[in-house]
Amino acid sequence: MTNRRATAGTRRVVVTGLGAITPLGVGTGTLWEGLLAGRSGIRPLDAPEFADHPVRIAGTVPVDPAELLPRPQARRMNRAARFAVLAAHEAWQDAGFAEGGTRDSGLDPERVGVSIGTIIGGAPVLVDGDRTLRKRGMRAVPPLTAPMTVPSQAASQISLALHVTGEARTVVSACASGTEAVGQAIDRIRYGRLDVVLAGGAEAAVTPEVMAAFTAMRALSARNDEPEAASRPFAKDRDGFVNSEGAGLLVLESEEHALARGARIYCEAAGWGLSADAHHMAAPDPTGRGIAAALRRAVADAGADSRDVLHINAHATATVEGDRAEAAALSTVFGDADGTVAPPVTALKGHLGHLQGAAGGVEAVATALTLHHGIIPPTIACDDLDDAVPLDLVRGSARPLPTRGDLALSNSFGFGGHNAVLALRRR
Structure with a gap:
């Protein structure tokens, strides 16, 4: 097993805090328990x-996030920002x-930053403003419509809530946004720009307009009569993804900073990789070439090789083309x-649906927990594996991590050919 560093002279980055609010409920404990139990x-x-x-x-998140925040604060946030701030508070306190x-x-x-991925951001606020304008006239449009619409509101609200002044950046790269936001944060710490970063993704796009748009693309599963089994990653009978909402954040920290304060460390944020398919505005390259490039770059950035990978958290949205392209890569x-792919693979969108820009953040949280606890959550709703998917897919029940290897990958891919892969290393 190799442990060389591809980025000599830079600082190691570790994960010291986790926070999540998802369709499984509020908090990382609820998320982890639900994943292990195979709940949807x-x-x-x-x-x-x-x-x-x-x-x-x-x-959908089973609680109203506005009820979990002070009323004056909640009124100034779009729904995605509310999710983000709740997850940020949990991750921050979890880090000690x-x-x-x-x-x-x-x-x-000034040595602390925020890095958040999202796709839609506060666009639903703008839609509501348009409805109000048409029904009641200009004077009825709420005065905070503009600042609550911008995609960067989640990052700015975390900055306000925790008095973070180093930077508050937003990444928008389709469904790869959350993973890329974590990767950008890794580099900001590696090269000494920051010591601590809250990084991940937040999304709240379960709206009539967004649902209609995805339906028009024929991208969504239409299993209305069996919602808990509707999202079927890698299954032979999958028929599309399920739109979802929530947020997942990690506290990333330089190793020396974490050790100096005696912090509990979940794992190392060892590297990441990006690529672009340059193939189609919505469909992935069926050969998986772009995805394969991102996988290789993440492993190399972690100073490792393919033999060091012991687990893969797949993007696997349960679309035919997307799942097969990822399996090919x-x-x-x-x-x-x-x-046949040797490292055991799991796909969590059967439990969660597709959280869009938040998917990478939530699944990075799950991957960090997988390394920390040494157990892989099962893929659910995949009773009959697609013959074109040569994976060792963890199904039925959770499975212990292999003893050989130390690197886990978390994949995220999006419309337009955006590919991002995060590499986490167990300690």
């Missing part, structure tokens, strides 16, 4: 605004920092003589 957070959309939609299921933010934690706020990079 996908449920019917009963609101009247979805009544005439052919697809009426989604992965004081609830009040940098002021109460003895940190230099995994077979190319990690396959044995007959193409």
Whole structure:
């Protein structure tokens, strides 16, 4: 097993805190328990605004985030920002920092940053503003519509809540956004720009407009009568993804900073890789070439090789083309003589649906927990594996991590050919 560093002279980055709010509930404990138990957070959309939609299921967070925040604060945030701030507070405190933010934690706020991925951001606020304008006129449009619409509101609200002044950046790269945001944060710490970063993704795009758009693409599963089994990653009978919402954040920290304060370390944020398919505006390259490039770059950036990979958290949205392209890439990079992928693979969108820009953040949290606890959550709703998917897919029940190897990968791919892969190393 190799442990060389591809980026000599840079600082190691570790994960010291985790936070999540997902369709499985509030908190990383609820997320982890639900994943191990094989529970699904996908449920019917009963609101009247979805009544005439052919697809009426989604992965919705089972509580109103506004009820978990101070009312004046919640009123100034879009729904995605509320998710992000809740996950940030959990991750921050899980890392051992004081609830009040940098002021109460003895940190230099200029050495702390935020890096959040999202796709839609506050676009639903703009849609609501348009409805209000058309029905009641210009004077009825809320004055905070503009600042609540921008995609960067989640990052800015975390910055405000925790008094983070180093930087608050936003990454928008389709469904790879959350993973890329974590990767960008790794580099900001590696090269000494920051010591601590809250990184991940947040999304709240379960709206009539977004659901209609995905339905028009024929991208969504239409299993309204069995929502908990609607998202079927890698299954022979999969019929599309399930739209979802939530947030997942990690506290990333330079190793020396974490050790100096005696922090609990989940794992090392060892590297990441990016690529672009340059193939189609929505469909992935069926050969998986772009995905394979991102996989190789993540492994190399971690100072490792393919033999060091002991587990892969697949993107696997349960679309036919997407799942097969990812499987082809995994077979190319990690396959044995007959193409069968050796590292055990899990796909969590059966539990969660597809959280869009938040998917990478939430699944990075799950991958960090997998390394920390030494157990791989199962893939659910895949009773009959696609013959074109040569994977060792963890199904039925959780499985212990292999003893050989030390690197786990978390994959995220998006419309337009955006590919991002995160490499985490167990300690």
